Structures are given as structure tokens and as C-alpha cells.
Amino acid sequence: MKTVRLQGKTILITGAAGFIGAFLAKKLLEKVRDIKIIGFDSLNDYYDVSLKEARLEMLKAYPGFIFIKGNLADTHQLRQVFREYQPQIVVNLAAQAGVRYSITNPEAYIESNLVGFFNILECCRHAEETGGVVEHLVYASSSSVYGSNKKVPYSVEDKVDNPVSLYAATKKSNELMAHAYSKLYGIPSTGLRFFTVYGPMGRPDMAYFKFTDKILKGETIQIYNHGDMYRDFTYIDDIVTGVINVVEHVPEENEEGVKYKVYNIGNNKLESLMRFVEILEDSLKAEGMITEPAQKEFLPMQQGDVYQTYADVSGLERDFGFRPETRLEDGLREFVKWYKEFYCK
């Protein structure tokens, strides 16, 4: 792999007001001298916009950060951004996320995840015409591409041809589109399959956040598949370290002559849903926010959901000597402390 020095570089991060994008931008601005981060985000209202604004507020403290509000599906605007800033590295994290929302709002996934990603690829392809060159395109895929695969832990060598949600189908499509563009136009690309990312300033649509909201309001929490579900939870700081490792290493041509890689980023630890709820309750108790256990309603599996996610992270270990290690107990405690400060003051 070719190492890229990030110092002095311009990096376009799409989805910069999002959970992962904001913390990635923050870490790069803290760690790398003379780096310029162009943050691009539509600030859509899929979840609480004030949380996205709070993340941007955190980033505005760094002189190397420039924010542009825009939609990936707006070809003209995206071209303009590439022309003006000529990013050498592009990290595409903007997407319509969430499995359950894709049942009721499929159009949002086509617009952001397919049209939007296509526009990113086209801008990378034509960067040279406007005087730039994209040395590395890194983009978010998802553990959801593994669908209902039975073999665990999930390996990037496994077949992933059976998505069980439109969200998963768009993420798998991104990997295929990136492969074609890497092959045709020599754009080096790396896809990252994230596994249930959590932490302070996280996403309000995810279970750990929704459960916290409900428990604190004294409402009943819904436990799907009667609690028989398993997830590989990955703490935000581990994700950011993993992404930076990847960004700094451009894939070499593989045996097919394509500069293309895909990695899992997960904790490589299977946690049961019931254990996760117990840890969350313990954290809320430890912060003095509840005294009684949550009221629980046990329901069948939801459409589009998967029984388990469990990452094989041997690729990360082999190529970067890195593996996520934050324990769920520690990570959830950090989330609860942040939640208390942000919402309960």
C-alpha cells in the first residue's frame, strides 16, 4: 500500500455534520498540521437538526474547517466544490442511513446513496480536467451488506448478494460502482463496512439512543425478536482511528489491476441485545438518571432487520496493526454522560 501524508492536504468529507463525519473531521483537524477539511452536508431533517448543528459548532473552532451546505444529488453544486477546492482525498460518509426508514422512504436512499454516490464518482473521475487529482476515495459501506448470512464472523471474502433492505442494497451497489470506477478510471478506492457505531453525539435513530430517550421519559422500550438478536458495537473513537488508518493508505493494484479494497470496521465482539440493554440501564443508574429497570415490550423481528452482525477485522489488523477495543460498558458510559450534559441540564 502507498502511504499518503495528510499534512497540507485538502480533504472533502461529505456527511461532515453527521455522527462519524464530524468526529473524523475533528480528529484530522487536531492531528494533522495544515490540513484543510471541506465539510459538505445537506443538514437534512432525518433526525434532530440541532444535533447536526452542534457538531458543526464544534468544528467551526478549527481554522482549517470550511463548511458547505449542499446535496450530493445536486451535480452542479458538487462539481463546483471540486473545481474550487480540488480535494486530494475524498471521504464519502453522506448517505441516507437506517434500515427501517428505507421501508417507508425508499426515494431518499436512491437520491443520496445512488445518485449522490454516482456524482461523487463522476467528480473524482473528472477532477483532472479542473486541475486537481483525487489520490484516494474512501466511502462508507455497511455491515448490512451481509444480510442474513449465517456464517460468522462476517468476512469481506464472504458472498454478499442477498441484501434484506434497500439500504443494504444501496451500500452494496456503492461497492460495485466504486469497483467499476477504480477499474475504468484508475481512481483508488476503499470501502468501509461499519458495524453499529455508537458514542457521544451519536445518531438519535439508533437503538441505544432511542432506548435512552424512552427510558428517561418512563416509556416502554421495544425489544425486537424477543431479545434474541446480536450486534457488534463499535465505539466512535475506534471508527475514527480505523478510518484515518485507511485514508492514509492507498490500495495498490490487485491481481485484476484495480486499486480497490474493502474492510470491515467492527469490534469483533458479539453482544446480545439483552446484555446491551442491561449495560445501558447500569450506565443510567450509575449517572443517577434512573433507579428502576426499563419497562420492556417483547416483539417479533422487524422487516429489514438482521439477526446478528459480527465483524471479522483481520484485514485491519493485517494492514494497519489496528483493531477496535473499546468495551461496550465504557463506550455506553461515555454516551450516557454526554446525553446527560446535552439533554438533561
Ligand SMILES: NC(=O)c1ccc[n+]([C@@H]2O[C@H](COP(=O)([O-])OP(=O)(O)OC[C@H]3O[C@@H](n4cnc5c(N)ncnc54)[C@H](O)[C@@H]3O)[C@@H](O)[C@H]2O)c1
Ligand atoms: N453509524 C452507524 O452505525 C453506521 C453503520 C454502518 C454504516 N454507516 C454509514 O456511515 C456513514 C455515516 O453514518 P453516520 O452514522 O455518521 O450517519 P449520519 O446520518 O449521522 O450522517 C450522514 C450525514 O449525511 C448527510 N446527508 C444525507 N444525505 C445527503 C445528501 N444527499 N447530500 C449531502 N449530505 C447528505 C446527513 O445530513 C447527515 O448529516 C453513512 O454512509 C452510513 O450509511 C453508519
